[in-house]
Amino acid sequence: MDPRVARIERVSETVVEPLPALVTEERGSETFESLYRRTFPRVYAYVASLLRDRAAAEDVTALAFERAYRKRLSFRAHRGTADAWMFGIARNAALDELRKRKRYAGLQAEPEDVDSGTPEEYAELTIRREVVRAALATLDARERDLVALKFSGGLSNGEIAKVLRISESSAGSRLHRTMEKLREACDDNA
Amino acid sequence: MTTLDELAIALAAEAPRPAADFARRLDERVAAGFPRKRPVLKLPRVALLGSAAALVVAVVVAVSLIGGSGTSTKSSGASTAAGSSEAAPQSATADSGTKALSAPRSSAQVAPSIKVPAPPLTRLTPRHVERSASLTLAATRGKLDSVANQVVAVVDQHHGYVLHSTVTSGAGGGASFDLRLPVGRLQSAIADLSKLADVRSRSQDLNDVTSTYNATEDRLATQRALRQSLLKQLAAATSQSQTDAIRQRLRLVTADIRSLSARFDSLRQRTNYASVEVSLVPQRAEPVATEGGLGGDFHDALRSLFDSFGIALRVLGVAIPLAIVAALGWLGWTTLQRRRREAALF
Numbered sequence: 001m002d003p004r005v006a007r008i009e010r011v012s013e014t015v016v017e018p019l020p021a022l023v024t025e026e027r028g029s030e031t032f033e034s035l036y037r038r039t040f041p042r043v044y045a046y047v048a049s050l051l052r053d054r055a056a057a058e059d060v061t062a063l064a065f066e067r068a069y070r071k072r073l074s075f076r077a078h079r080g081t082a083d084a085w086m087f088g089i090a091r092n093a094a095l096d097e098l099r100k101r102k103r104y105a106g107l108q109a110e111p112e113d114v115d116s117g118t119p120e121e122y123a124e125l126t127i128r129r130e131v132v133r134a135a136l137a138t139l140d141a142r143e144r145d146l147v148a149l150k151f152s153g154g155l156s157n158g159e160i161a162k163v164l165r166i167s168e169s170s171a172g173s174r175l176h177r178t179m180e181k182l183r184e185a186c187d188d189n190a
Numbered sequence: 191m192t193t194l195d196e197l198a199i200a201l202a203a204e205a206p207r208p209a210a211d212f213a214r215r216l217d218e219r220v221a222a223g224f225p226r227k228r229p230v231l232k233l234p235r236v237a238l239l240g241s242a243a244a245l246v247v248a249v250v251v252a253v254s255l256i257g258g259s260g261t262s263t264k265s266s267g268a269s270t271a272a273g274s275s276e277a278a279p280q281s282a283t284a285d286s287g288t289k290a291l292s293a294p295r296s297s298a299q300v301a302p303s304i305k306v307p308a309p310p311l312t313r314l315t316p317r318h319v320e321r322s323a324s325l326t327l328a329a330t331r332g333k334l335d336s337v338a339n340q341v342v343a344v345v346d347q348h349h350g351y352v353l354h355s356t357v358t359s360g361a362g363g364g365a366s367f368d369l370r371l372p373v374g375r376l377q378s379a380i381a382d383l384s385k386l387a388d389v390r391s392r393s394q395d396l397n398d399v400t401s402t403y404n405a406t407e408d409r410l411a412t413q414r415a416l417r418q419s420l421l422k423q424l425a426a427a428t429s430q431s432q433t434d435a436i437r438q439r440l441r442l443v444t445a446d447i448r449s450l451s452a453r454f455d456s457l458r459q460r461t462n463y464a465s466v467e468v469s470l471v472p473q474r475a476e477p478v479a480t481e482g483g484l485g486g487d488f489h490d491a492l493r494s495l496f497d498s499f500g501i502a503l504r505v506l507g508v509a510i511p512l513a514i515v516a517a518l519g520w521l522g523w524t525t526l527q528r529r530r531r532e533a534a535l536f
Contacts, residue, residue, distance in 0.1 A: 032220075069220070095534045129203075132197075152202075186197060
């Protein structure tokens, strides 16, 4: 068992009132804690991609989950998935933070786990990462938002459409155009 | 890196990961249910909206209840003075007081050291007011006779009398009464009459006849004094021609006194007794079972239902526009908020 999950379960035993359930169509009744555990890394990744500031991303992620917890009774399954609902809250919190700070700080480099064995493989991975980052920098903020929802948040096109309040086909075509643009930028930088 | 699949893998690998310390802290907060740092007494929005709606409903109900009464009161002549017999002297005193104060003030501007004596107070005369009232009562057909009898009983109880009455039976049945009630018991008598049946309308009228009353009284006194004087002259008359002339004048003065006395008695009667017209009409929308019981209860229930429906309509008439304005405001606010958020991406 994942030691973090085990720790959460131990703490949960001391809570008098169990966390209330979110009734979702795809998973039936789901606790808020379950939703949190399932979406936390992706929500953080999405917020961090949008804000490009590690400290702010932590604050906003915590704020988003707290807001979701307070508003958990307002969740309606027929309006969309719990993931789309959670990412909608996170996006609003991130945009509020962006509007408040009015700055786009560069994402602080994180010490990623590199599981490449040889120095050659490590060098190749570093170069590829730099190429992708340079290509991402050519996108405008809306396109970066779209890419972050898809690849950092791991949302489906339907869920992205719910978060952005656009149609699913529109979300798909926008994503396709953005990916083509990103691929061309990668080829140019390679 | 030319394929989209490769790019997707690279982008997914590029996703930032949360720090272990941050994950641990957030885990603890989630498990504890996001405890608030300090208790904040914050009313939910629903409670605020509910309170506002309750306030609106209370205002509408109060307005409808106040405005629904059919009672009206009007007065003619010296309406302020006629409200009560004490009001007129107070008014007269106030008038004279105003005059008494205004003179020294104007004089003081010219010569402050000279005291101008106040003019003598005018004679405080009681006000003489004719009072009349009309009352329309509605009762079920079966109770018309009973209510008519009770009207007469109330009049007797208040030491009044029935000047004229008409009671008709049948399909267009009803009754009307022309009553005279002592002025001092008018209000209590009307209150008692109003308890006999449903009051459809009620009105009161006041007419100040003080000047006519006083003029008639003064002229009567003068004519009586003249008659006494003529009688003394008649006793002292020495010739037949003098006696005839005095008797001729006495006849004229006596006739005048009779006329004035009749007029004065009539005035006194009208000011001492109020004229009250009572109309007794059958109830509208009478149920088949008029003697109470199940039919009467059903009729009462229907009336209550109609009343409730009317009140609900009035409340909705106020609440719906307010709700529309609130909804438009909320829609505008959320749209503005969304646009401002989206603008942060540019």
